[in-house]
Amino acid sequence: MRRHHSTTPRTARILGSLLLLAAAGVFTVGATTAPAKATATPLDRVVPAPASVTPGGSPYRITRDTSIRVSGTGEARRVGEYLAGLLRPSTGYPLPVTDKGSGGIQLRLAATTFGAEGYRLDSGRGGVTITASAPAGLFHGVQTLRQLLPAAVEKKSVQPGPWPVTGGTVQDAPRFPYRGAMLDVSRHFFTVDQVKRYIDQLALYKINELHLHLGDDQGWRIAIDSWPRLATYGGSTQVGGGRGGYYTKADYQEIVRYAASRYLEVVPEIDMPGHTNAALASYAELNCDGVAPPLYTGTDVGFSSLCVPKQVTYDFVDDVVRELAELTPGRYLHIGGDEAHSTSHADYVTFMNRVQPIVAKYGKTVIGWHQLTGATPAKGALAQYWGLDDTSAEEKAQVAQAARNGTGLVLSPADRVYLDMKYTADTPLGQDWAGLVEVKRSYDWDPGAYLPGVPASAVRGVEAPLWTETITRSADIEYMAFPRLPGVAELGWSPAATHDWNAYRVRLAAQGPRWDALGMTYYKSPQVPWPTR
């Protein structure tokens, strides 16, 4: 019997769960509360919610004798090695990755109908098989498998187990192709290792785009050979006056490579023409008056602008875009374009008309903050909406008009998914200019129906930005991102029909022990029924 889990009657679901518990040899009444023992996780207790779940049959148990079997390209083998790397420390099992034999955990590349990121996971007594058309689908299937295992699987030391995987089938594919997270490395600098740590956390929720905000008033964070002072001087401080920092090209390539190994595409952003004080401070000739301003370590916005009438501005942009494009295997280059309060409207339009073709010249697709729709977005460009529910109808209409004209949209409504917004008035980090954003608020909206007058096909997905004026450590990143980020990931991945706050909060709660096992910090929102030990 194939049934969509969101439409499964509650009684059938409870009965299914009871059968699973019985199969796992646990005799507990009240199947909706997770038993304390390491029993098999129900197949639908996954974030983001899978498209379809069909429980049934015997569970599989990972044991000392389990192998990870891979077929197809070298990339499938790499996904297998990644899975083995996840499972070996906590299980203590050898888990060889091999293309011989049958059974165990099998990663299969085969023609499927569920797209480049979709997968099917079949679990039964003989093994678990993940089937996908492409390695990204295998990788996402591995994240589902990971969440079906007890949270202790995330620990770095050997745990007692057992390691059961509920029997049945998950068939899954994303609702939207663009599911992003942005990290502002300008307001505070984060090291390559800190970015990698965040990438690993994003991958667990099938996020596939990492947007790095590489330049702003407070710091320029990427080495550009033709304008070396951008990094060495423009990158030498940050909000509050600390040391700042920047990525060498080798550092940056290491981030890109690591992200790719987790099936995330890196979207580099150089915010222009505003948010450019670090560049203006580094090179006097970029200023209309030829005078370099001092470095800036405050948190105001909207006071800086590249000099639109000067030719050197476009020589600069050309060099930066060329060097950045060379470092970027991904499709996109984000040119910012927000809060250009020190640039006249006419200058803004002139600037965007000259800069967008430079991005195209180097083979990349423009993304801009949605103010770009006040100029003329290039063909194929994406606009990233960061307004609020109560942004003016005119501004929303301008974005919708651009969408009807073919501009794709990435939705980042600030009063829903800005991860730097405080959860409550007591949240020690973050800002509140867009309001207080608790977990329910950030989850409970529909990207497909959010902006009036936008054709559904224009919505390419969602992104959760984390601005870092108040964020300085990995623990801060995690506290603001978790538990809101998984909700944004779910909005991007899961079919609209699965959207249900009351079901979601139970699935989200089950992530808490996993974050504990991973040593992550998170906000224990009272809206989420976290398991008590």
Ligand code: TNX
């Ligand atoms: C608005 S969102 C900004 C950023 C700030 C952020 C703080 C956007 C495109 N611009 O410059 O860091 O608010 O929440």
